[in-house]
Amino acid sequence: MRVVEAFRAAYGASPETVWHAPGRVNLIGEHTDYNDGFVLPFAVPWGVTAAVTPRADGTIRLLSLQADGGPVTLASRDESTGWTRYVVGVLAMLGDRVSGADIAIDGDVPRGAGLSSSAALEVAVASALNDLHDLGMTPMEIALLGQKAENDFVGMPCGIMDQAASALCEEGHALFLDCRSLASRNIPLDLDSHGLAVLIIDTQVHHEHAGGEYAKRRAECESAARKLGVPALRDVTDLPAALDLLKGDERKRTMHVITENHRVEALIGLLRAGAVTEIGALLNASHLSLRDQYEVSSPELDLAVEAAVKGGARGARMTGGGFGGSAIALVPVDRLDRVQESVAAAYAERGFQAPRFLPSTPARGAHRL
Numbered sequence: 106m107r108v109v110e111a112f113r114a115a116y117g118a119s120p121e122t123v124w125h126a127p128g129r130v131n132l133i134g135e136h137t138d139y140n141d142g143f144v145l146p147f148a149v150p151w152g153v154t155a156a157v158t159p160r161a162d163g164t165i166r167l168l169s170l171q172a173d174g175g176p177v178t179l180a181s182r183d184e185s186t187g188w189t190r191y192v193v194g195v196l197a198m199l200g201d202r203v204s205g206a207d208i209a210i211d212g213d214v215p216r217g218a219g220l221s222s223s224a225a226l227e228v229a230v231a232s233a234l235n236d237l238h239d240l241g242m243t244p245m246e247i248a249l250l251g252q253k254a255e256n257d258f259v260g261m262p263c264g265i266m267d268q269a270a271s272a273l274c275e276e277g278h279a280l281f282l283d284c285r286s287l288a289s290r291n292i293p294l295d296l297d298s299h300g301l302a303v304l305i306i307d308t309q310v311h312h313e314h315a316g317g318e319y320a321k322r323r324a325e326c327e328s329a330a331r332k333l334g335v336p337a338l339r340d341v342t343d344l345p346a347a348l349d350l351l352k353g354d355e356r357k358r359t360m361h362v363i364t365e366n367h368r369v370e371a372l373i374g375l376l377r378a379g380a381v382t383e384i385g386a387l388l389n390a391s392h393l394s395l396r397d398q399y400e401v402s403s404p405e406l407d408l409a410v411e412a413a414v415k416g417g418a419r420g421a422r423m424t425g426g427g428f429g430g431s432a433i434a435l436v437p438v439d440r441l442d443r444v445q446e447s448v449a450a451a452y453a454e455r456g457f458q459a460p461r462f463l464p465s466t467p468a469r470g471a472h473r474l
């Protein structure tokens with residue numbers, strides 16, 4: 106394995122453990138996780154592999170096969186910058202339970218595609234340290250630790266979806282997660298036998314203001330919940346009555362969150378009934394809601410969705426935080442070429458940078474190699 110060779114070359118010995126954790130796409134349930142709602146992501150076949158050996162002297166040595174130069178040596182947890190913050194954040198959240206570590210990282214999550222390479226990195230490193238130090242953390246506790254590293258150390262106020270998907274998903278399944286109780290269930294996502302595939306369309310565009318807008322959406326939802334006198338938007342039971350009490354953006358955000366939770370439940374109902382082909386309409390509705398009510402789409406994402414459906418997709422939506430990144434399309438396998446041609450042609454016509462197409466099947470969550 107490449108990462109083991111790099112580890113040996115850098116640190117002069119073999120790693121004591123090697124863990125892999127995947128990125129994710131979200132089938133449905135967008136911007137619902139931090140509203141205590143429902144999500145349904147699945148792990149993608151790309152991820153982060155971490156080779157790790159513990160150290161007792163507090164020193165952290167970090168090497169990434171995707172970063173230039175040799176290993177970075179950090180004498181303390183205060184020195185991290187860039188990608189190293191996700192790793193050091195995990196160590197920081199583990200506190201006294203760990204000292205230092207020698208770490209080598211190899212990742213193949215397509216960059217900037219919004220497929221949660223940062224969650225994969227956090228979960229791979231946390232899983233390896235959990236294993237090495239016999240910490241006895243469950244996959245959900247590992248996910249929560251990764252989220253805390255991102256919230257409190259990196260400063261991104263994300264919900265729990267990405268880390269939970271990376272830690273808990275099973276091959277061939279999507280992960281239904283109740284983000285309040287943290288109860289989760291892997292639901293079979295049998296696309297093959299229905300002649301379907303999920304095509305990821307990476308717009309290759311990432312808007313700079315995404316982080317600020319994410320925090321703003323979260324604050325709007327929290328403010329709306331306060332005005333409605335509920336702990337979180339998930340608790341709204343009478344939507345028309347709630348909408349009567351709200352104005353402007355908070356009204357729109359509430360509309361999205363509540364209807365999106367219902368779409369997750371409806372989609373699970375269809376999967377249970379074996380009606381996989383029928384989920385497309387819910388994907389389309391989710392996209393319109395994210396575009397018009399939550400206002401987190403982009404011209405590139407809207408065009409990807411529109412052109413995919415025109416080309417024969419059963420449904421499509423933006424996935425992840427938005428403002429760029431990727432869309433997903435549910436495509437009959439025999440129309441995969443047509444859908445890609447349709448999107449590529451529409452992008453060329455609008456003068457957009459060519460998108461990248463990534464056919465994907467639900468992969469396995471974090472595991473030791």
Ligand code: GAF
Nearest residue numbers: 135136263264265266425426
């Ligand atoms: C990002 C966040 F990290 C997730 O927690 C989630 O809120 C998602 O955006 C939107 O559904 O990926």
